[in-house]
Amino acid sequence: MLFQVEMDVRIPIGFDEKTLDELKATEKARAQELQRQGKWRHLWRVVGQYRNTSVFDVESAAELHELLTGLPLFPFMEIKVTALCRHPSSIHDDDR
Amino acid sequence: MLFQVEMDVRIPIGFDEKTLDELKATEKARAQELQRQGKWRHLWRVVGQYRNTSVFDVESAAELHELLTGLPLFPFMEIKVTALCRHPSSIHDDDR
Amino acid sequence: MLFQVEMDVRIPIGFDEKTLDELKATEKARAQELQRQGKWRHLWRVVGQYRNTSVFDVESAAELHELLTGLPLFPFMEIKVTALCRHPSSIHDDDR
Amino acid sequence: MLFQVEMDVRIPIGFDEKTLDELKATEKARAQELQRQGKWRHLWRVVGQYRNTSVFDVESAAELHELLTGLPLFPFMEIKVTALCRHPSSIHDDDR
Amino acid sequence: MLFQVEMDVRIPIGFDEKTLDELKATEKARAQELQRQGKWRHLWRVVGQYRNTSVFDVESAAELHELLTGLPLFPFMEIKVTALCRHPSSIHDDDR
Amino acid sequence: MLFQVEMDVRIPIGFDEKTLDELKATEKARAQELQRQGKWRHLWRVVGQYRNTSVFDVESAAELHELLTGLPLFPFMEIKVTALCRHPSSIHDDDR
Amino acid sequence: MLFQVEMDVRIPIGFDEKTLDELKATEKARAQELQRQGKWRHLWRVVGQYRNTSVFDVESAAELHELLTGLPLFPFMEIKVTALCRHPSSIHDDDR
Amino acid sequence: MLFQVEMDVRIPIGFDEKTLDELKATEKARAQELQRQGKWRHLWRVVGQYRNTSVFDVESAAELHELLTGLPLFPFMEIKVTALCRHPSSIHDDDR
Amino acid sequence: MLFQVEMDVRIPIGFDEKTLDELKATEKARAQELQRQGKWRHLWRVVGQYRNTSVFDVESAAELHELLTGLPLFPFMEIKVTALCRHPSSIHDDDR
Amino acid sequence: MLFQVEMDVRIPIGFDEKTLDELKATEKARAQELQRQGKWRHLWRVVGQYRNTSVFDVESAAELHELLTGLPLFPFMEIKVTALCRHPSSIHDDDR
Numbered sequence: 038m039l040f041q042v043e044m045d046v047r048i049p050i051g052f053d054e055k056t057l058d059e060l061k062a063t064e065k066a067r068a069q070e071l072q073r074q075g076k077w078r079h080l081w082r083v084v085g086q087y088r089n090t091s092v093f094d095v096e097s098a099a100e101l102h103e104l105l106t107g108l109p110l111f112p113f114m115e116i117k118v119t120a121l122c123r124h125p126s127s128i129h130d131d132d133r
Numbered sequence: 134m135l136f137q138v139e140m141d142v143r144i145p146i147g148f149d150e151k152t153l154d155e156l157k158a159t160e161k162a163r164a165q166e167l168q169r170q171g172k173w174r175h176l177w178r179v180v181g182q183y184r185n186t187s188v189f190d191v192e193s194a195a196e197l198h199e200l201l202t203g204l205p206l207f208p209f210m211e212i213k214v215t216a217l218c219r220h221p222s223s224i225h226d227d228d229r
Numbered sequence: 230m231l232f233q234v235e236m237d238v239r240i241p242i243g244f245d246e247k248t249l250d251e252l253k254a255t256e257k258a259r260a261q262e263l264q265r266q267g268k269w270r271h272l273w274r275v276v277g278q279y280r281n282t283s284v285f286d287v288e289s290a291a292e293l294h295e296l297l298t299g300l301p302l303f304p305f306m307e308i309k310v311t312a313l314c315r316h317p318s319s320i321h322d323d324d325r
Numbered sequence: 326m327l328f329q330v331e332m333d334v335r336i337p338i339g340f341d342e343k344t345l346d347e348l349k350a351t352e353k354a355r356a357q358e359l360q361r362q363g364k365w366r367h368l369w370r371v372v373g374q375y376r377n378t379s380v381f382d383v384e385s386a387a388e389l390h391e392l393l394t395g396l397p398l399f400p401f402m403e404i405k406v407t408a409l410c411r412h413p414s415s416i417h418d419d420d421r
Numbered sequence: 422m423l424f425q426v427e428m429d430v431r432i433p434i435g436f437d438e439k440t441l442d443e444l445k446a447t448e449k450a451r452a453q454e455l456q457r458q459g460k461w462r463h464l465w466r467v468v469g470q471y472r473n474t475s476v477f478d479v480e481s482a483a484e485l486h487e488l489l490t491g492l493p494l495f496p497f498m499e500i501k502v503t504a505l506c507r508h509p510s511s512i513h514d515d516d517r
Numbered sequence: 518m519l520f521q522v523e524m525d526v527r528i529p530i531g532f533d534e535k536t537l538d539e540l541k542a543t544e545k546a547r548a549q550e551l552q553r554q555g556k557w558r559h560l561w562r563v564v565g566q567y568r569n570t571s572v573f574d575v576e577s578a579a580e581l582h583e584l585l586t587g588l589p590l591f592p593f594m595e596i597k598v599t600a601l602c603r604h605p606s607s608i609h610d611d612d613r
Numbered sequence: 614m615l616f617q618v619e620m621d622v623r624i625p626i627g628f629d630e631k632t633l634d635e636l637k638a639t640e641k642a643r644a645q646e647l648q649r650q651g652k653w654r655h656l657w658r659v660v661g662q663y664r665n666t667s668v669f670d671v672e673s674a675a676e677l678h679e680l681l682t683g684l685p686l687f688p689f690m691e692i693k694v695t696a697l698c699r700h701p702s703s704i705h706d707d708d709r
Numbered sequence: 710m711l712f713q714v715e716m717d718v719r720i721p722i723g724f725d726e727k728t729l730d731e732l733k734a735t736e737k738a739r740a741q742e743l744q745r746q747g748k749w750r751h752l753w754r755v756v757g758q759y760r761n762t763s764v765f766d767v768e769s770a771a772e773l774h775e776l777l778t779g780l781p782l783f784p785f786m787e788i789k790v791t792a793l794c795r796h797p798s799s800i801h802d803d804d805r
Numbered sequence: 806m807l808f809q810v811e812m813d814v815r816i817p818i819g820f821d822e823k824t825l826d827e828l829k830a831t832e833k834a835r836a837q838e839l840q841r842q843g844k845w846r847h848l849w850r851v852v853g854q855y856r857n858t859s860v861f862d863v864e865s866a867a868e869l870h871e872l873l874t875g876l877p878l879f880p881f882m883e884i885k886v887t888a889l890c891r892h893p894s895s896i897h898d899d900d901r
Numbered sequence: 902m903l904f905q906v907e908m909d910v911r912i913p914i915g916f917d918e919k920t921l922d923e924l925k926a927t928e929k930a931r932a933q934e935l936q937r938q939g940k941w942r943h944l945w946r947v948v949g950q951y952r953n954t955s956v957f958d959v960e961s962a963a964e965l966h967e968l969l970t971g972l973p974l975f976p977f978m979e980i981k982v983t984a985l986c987r988h989p990s991s992i993h994d995d996d997r
Contacts, residue, residue: 518614518673518674519674520696577614577698578614578615578696578697578698579698579699581696581698582698598696600616600674600677600694600696601674602673602674602675602677602678603675
């Protein structure tokens with residue numbers, strides 16, 4: 038199952054920098070682990086924003102919920118989830 | 134250069150069906166040609182909508198403009214373009 | 230897989246009433262068939278609107294897309310789809 | 326009387342975790358009590374959000390107001406209430 | 422049961438004036454009948470708009486739905502419904 | 518002169534409860550005083566919200582401004598004011 | 614009584630030009646008559662739009678409603694009305 | 710050059726009252742000075758809001774920017790600026 | 806005086822193509838004439854849209870209004886105008 | 902590659918003024934350095950706002966992302982990025 042996920046990160050002004058750096062490092066490690074597992078299939082940076090646009094490939098909506106809410110930066114995120122399916126004009130094997 | 138492109142197609146009620154079918158067939162052929170050329174890199178259907186979310190990989194913004202405005206269904210589309218770049222946490226070779 | 234689906238029906242002023250009545254009858258038959266199959270699990274009317282809020286239970290996002298775009302009134306609808314999953318506090322067997 | 330209720334929970338960054346855990350536990354207990362009483366008829370999690378979509382079945386609007394404003398997490402919630410009624414195409418006994 | 426109902430009437434430019442006059446006359450008669458029955462409890466004009474703000478007092482949400490969708494001008498209306506209940510500071514007997 | 522006034526109260530998380538209770542008590546007393554004077558003609562609670570919808574009957578816009586900005590909870594409110602007038606279909610003596 | 618009124622005129626593409634010219638001439642005559650009567654106190658054009666921002670000085674909200682809905686171009690307008698009163702820092706005699 | 714300027718003042722809950730009173734006094738003095746200079750040509754209070762709607766008459770956009778950003782309450786304001794010009798139907802000498 | 810102007814062109818489906826081509830040709834000629842006069846100082850295409858973002862340099866707001874409303878495609882445009890002035894950090898001679 | 906970039910700066914009330922002054926000085930130096938390099942091609946102030954509208958000319962979207970997120974005031978900014986290309990009616994050499 039494919040989902041487009043857009044994550045917009047909002048760090049309050051004055052948030053402790055050291056804590057933030059640790060959160061970001063943990064977030065990066067977790068993001069790469071999920072990519073290696075094939076669950077976080079695409080991850081792009083939106084230009085000029087602390088924001089990404091991603092595609093997840095998961096077993097179920099429940100699994101996606103668990104993955105997203107388990108991200109270290111989840112409490113700082115505005116998240117938008119959009120269910121995707123194969124487009125009839127697509128010729129790409131991995132767009133399903 | 135990567136761009137996320139979201140196309141929302143709005144057909145007026147009562148639009149001639151035969152003309153629409155021809156437009157859709159031409160659109161599909163063009164979309165597949167652009168995919169084979171590697172320019173329309175991803176194409177997904179948004180569930181429950183006459184809408185897609187796509188990723189284009191083009192030489193320039195001008196090329197993207199020419200590709201999008203040349204689509205047979207362009208006059209019926211609301212289009213949103215978002216510039217993307219590589220995410221520092223991405224491990225996927227083609228997410229750039 | 231559960232999805233909340235909100236359908237807002239917009240009939241243009243002056244649309245042929247007989248055609249509309251036929252579309253509505255077909256829509257009703259199809260809606261009831263999908264309910265009997267267990268795919269359209271809940272269907273409520275939003276008070277004061279030509280609008281419903283529904284819950285679908287489908288095998289995949291692709292199946293949901295096929296069901297929704299196949300509805301006779303689909304060309305007249307604004308549709309919003311929200312992926313759901315079981316709530317940790319839910320005690321209802323069918324809320325999953 | 327049926328109402329669709331959407332609750333979006335917003336916890337300020339830095340809110341005391343222990344207090345929050347206690348609030349969540351009380352909230353869960355109360356939610357389950359209301360479900361057992363048949364007043365909170367459906368409760369689903371919206372994927373990727375600290376948000377639910379629910380259906381309440383109450384004696385009156387006043388009762389719903391009392392239930393919602395009495396929830397332990399109410400001060401943290403954005404709530405949207407929509408009055409529902411039976412859909413003429415519904416065949417489900419409990420969608421009324 | 423009390424509901425605040427806001428009705429915004431949108432007549433397409435060029436709509437037949439004679440038909441519109443008849444619709445308005447029927448609408449007025451129906452509105453006054455519902456007021457005499459005590460169901461349409463308040464009815465005010467919003468200044469500078471073809472729009473009203475109203476309060477209905479009905480037996481059920483289903484009755485409100487039937488009343489609103491049965492109005493002669495319903496197909497031309499954008500309607501917003503808000504469930505009300507007695508305010509703890511209210512001293513007015515009929516604000517319940 | 519009639520005005521529809523919608524007041525949405527937003528208390529910051531962590532605001533001192535004792536101070537808030539005092540503010541609420543003063544607010545209630547003032548609201549009832551204005552109702553007895555006939556200036557705050559209707560006052561309803563919006564279900565599931567710390568929000569009311571009201572109708573004021575005042576001598577002038579300036580008087581309304583003075584009344585609203587003098588409310589103890591005014592600094593916590595988002596307020597929306599809409600000018601009303603008698604609806605030509607209204608039969609209620611007090612809807613003017 | 615002072616009201617800020619913003620009028621946004623939307624003429625459908627293809628609307629008969631001769632009829633429109635007549636409507637505009639009648640609108641201009643009426644606007645100037647109301648200005649001479651002191652009721653339409655200010656009238657400015659918003660740059661780059663078929664839109665004005667105005668200040669009306671009327672006896673009552675009902676009078677304003679009658680004036681606005683009686684304008685020849687009223688059926689083509691989106692209108693926004695805002696009640697004004699004297700600002701405590703104003704030194705202008707006519708800003709009341 | 711005429712500009713419509715709308716200023717919406719937002720004071721954070723808990724802001725020091727003495728400092729605020731001083732800011733307001735300075736703001737008032739400055740507003741009256743600019744009115745006497747003919748630059749702040751109109752100033753009205755929006756009913757029920759800590760908000761004004763104004764008309765400025767300045768030599769240049771740069772002068773307007775300097776005036777607005779120099780206001781003592783500027784850091785607390787949401788400001789909307791709209792360029793105006795003479796309306797062809799206006800008969801008022803000062804609406805230009 | 807500098808103004809940022811964003812023009813969004815909306816052609817109704819089915820609008821006569823020959824008339825549109827003539828309008829576009831006249832629009833282009835006029836746009837280039839205004840550029841040569843130094844009044845339309847910048848003109849860029851927004852990628853993937855029938856939309857431009859421009860900077861005008863005019864004697865007055867009234868002149869800008871005359872230029873914009875005189876454009877052949879004006880009846881098809883949504884226009885947004887923003888007053889600009891020199892930025893204190895700018896080093897470009899023509900950004901004023 | 903051209904991008905329109907709009908930066909809206911939001912400083913929290915009470916933020917340390919000395920730190921802010923230093924940030925602004927560094928921001929100004931950096932902005933001027935980027936202008937001298939030809940990357941920040943245009944920079945205008947939006948009248949009445951702590952906001953600018955700019956045009957960047959960069960090698961890639963990645964370079965733009967690096968420039969914007971490296972600005973000293975980036976944590977305080979809401980940024981909107983729009984990809985531009987040459988307009989077919991443009992006669993300006995540098996609008997590409």
